[in-house]
Every structure is written in C-alpha cells, then in structure tokens.
Amino acid sequence: MKRIAGIVVLSFIVALPVGAQVAPKAADLVGTWQLVSAKDRSTGKVTPDTGSAWMQFTKSHWTVIDMEAGRKTTSAADFAKLSPSARVKTNYARIWNDKDEQVFAARGGTYRLVGDKLHHPATMAIYSNIIGVDRVLKITRLNRTALIATTEYPDDPASKVELTYRRID
Numbered sequence: 001m002k003r004i005a006g007i008v009v010l011s012f013i014v015a016l017p018v019g020a021q022v023a024p025k026a027a028d029l030v031g032t033w034q035l036v037s038a039k040d041r042s043t044g045k046v047t048p049d050t051g052s053a054w055m056q057f058t059k060s061h062w063t064v065i066d067m068e069a070g071r072k073t074t075s076a077a078d079f080a081k082l083s084p085s086a087r088v089k090t091n092y093a094r095i096w097n098d099k100d101e102q103v104f105a106a107r108g109g110t111y112r113l114v115g116d117k118l119h120h121p122a123t124m125a126i127y128s129n130i131i132g133v134d135r136v137l138k139i140t141r142l143n144r145t146a147l148i149a150t151t152e153y154p155d156d157p158a159s160k161v162e163l164t165y166r167r168i169d
Contacts, residue, residue, distance in 0.1 A: 023115050024142045029057040033147050033165035035066075041150065041160035055165060062120050063108035071103050095126060102127065116140070118149065130155065137163070 035053035039046045053066040074090050095104050107125035111118055118137040122130045137149035147165040
C-alpha cells in the first residue's frame with residue numbers, strides 16, 4: 001500500500017510542472033494590448049513606451065499600430081497649399097523623422113500559436129523587409145491584464161527584447 005501511495009505521489013509531482021505550463025490559447029489573446037515597456041535582455045535596460053503602440057488580435061489575425069510621441073502633423077488645409085515636392089517631403093515625414101528613424105509603423109497578418117510561441121509573419125507592413133518573415137514572440141506571461149513576451153526574430157537574431165503589454169479593452 002505504501003508503495004502504491006508513493007507511486008501516486010511521485011506521479012503527481014512529476015506531472016505538476018507540465019500541468020503548470022499551460023500553452024496560451026488564441027481566445028486569451030483576443031483584444032487590444034498597449035505596449036508598456038521594452039527590456040533589452042542583453043543589457044537589462046528597460047525603456048518605457050512614450051508613444052502609442054497597440055497590438056490587436058482576433059481569433060486568427062493580428063495588427064500593430066505604433067506612433068512615437070511628438071509626431072509632426074500638418075492640417076489638410078496647409079497640406080493643400082504645399083508644392084508637389086513639399087507634399088512628398090511632408091508625406092515622408094509622417095513615417096520617418098529627420099534622422100531616418102521610423103515614427104509611425106503599421107503591420108499585420110495572420111498568426112498561429114505553437115506551445116508558448118506566437119508565430120506572426122507580416123502580410124502587410126510599412127517596413128516591407130519583414131513581410132513574410134516568420135517572426136516569433138515567446139510568451140512568458142499571459143493573463144487577463146498582462147502579456148509579456150520575448151522576441152525571437154530570425155531576421156534579427158541578436159535582438160532579444162522582452163515586451164510588456166497591458167490589456168486596454
């Protein structure tokens with residue numbers, strides 16, 4: 001009897017870690033998430049998000065819309081008064097700043113979950129070199145209010161960034 005009890009206890013202990021590591025489900029992701037911070041895993045530096053970056057999920061699709069704080073705006077009336085070459089410069093400035101840094105981003109596509117890994121290749125993106133790339137976020141925490149994931153990007157393998165999001169819907 002003691003031997004059977006020992007086997008039952010041992011089986012429970014061995015099964016416990018596996019049971020505790022429940023893979024996320026698409027239903028848990030559905031909604032809108034706002035980026036709170038990004039942590040460089042190699043340096044430990046945490047950068048709070050000062051703009052607005054939203055990631056949205058349906059049951060099968062994702063989108064990201066990201067805008068830096070202080071992005072320049074031009075009214076429709078002022079834009080209409082510009083010369084054709086000035087319009088091109090103004091349109092460029094809506095996406096890129098004077099240092100060629102992106103100040104507005106948008107991308108989206110379908111996704112699939114494989115265990116704790118969210119595969120999300122972009123079908124469309126302003127930054128076109130990521131279209132079709134199977135980028136991966138390794139989800140380390142997902143609950144009703146928080147999503148924390150680490151980048152595992154084949155197009156940027158040296159970059160390991162932990163992204164922290166909060167649910168906003």
